[in-house]
Amino acid sequence: MTTSSFDSSAYIFECCCGERFNNVAAASVCKKCRSYSVWGYTKYVINTETDAVVHGELPTDEEYKSQEAIAEKRWAEEQAEWQQQREEDERRWWEQQEAAAKATAAAAVEAAEDRLWAIQDKMLGHV
Numbered sequence: 001m002t003t004s005s006f007d008s009s010a011y012i013f014e015c016c017c018g019e020r021f022n023n024v025a026a027a028s029v030c031k032k033c034r035s036y037s038v039w040g041y042t043k044y045v046i047n048t049e050t051d052a053v054v055h056g057e058l059p060t061d062e063e064y065k066s067q068e069a070i071a072e073k074r075w076a077e078e079q080a081e082w083q084q085q086r087e088e089d090e091r092r093w094w095e096q097q098e099a100a101a102k103a104t105a106a107a108a109v110e111a112a113e114d115r116l117w118a119i120q121d122k123m124l125g126h127v
């Protein structure tokens, strides 16, 4: 009986964020783990064929729970920061719109004044 367990193209290595890789080296530096895993880095990589930990180490349930709490706090902070940034951007956008509208209005007033002066000049026979 043959097995494809050691087929190098098989994506059997799973990092702690659940991404699959065909080699441990790539799995151990998974970029997604930084954002998506509670650890903020690749804590461990598992060979899904054998369930063996091939990089790092598995956390205990307690470790995971306490880290999860920390990560959730961090994610909430990031979310709040992102939200604040978005509101700031929006406020700036509205300020720009307002400034642009004012500039347009001022230009319109100026143009109207120019026209009035021209009419007045004409009426007074200056032209």
Ligand SMILES: [Zn+2]
Residues within 6 Å of the ligand: 015, 016, 017, 018, 019, 030, 031, 032, 033, 034, 037, 042
């Ligand atoms: Zn990952």
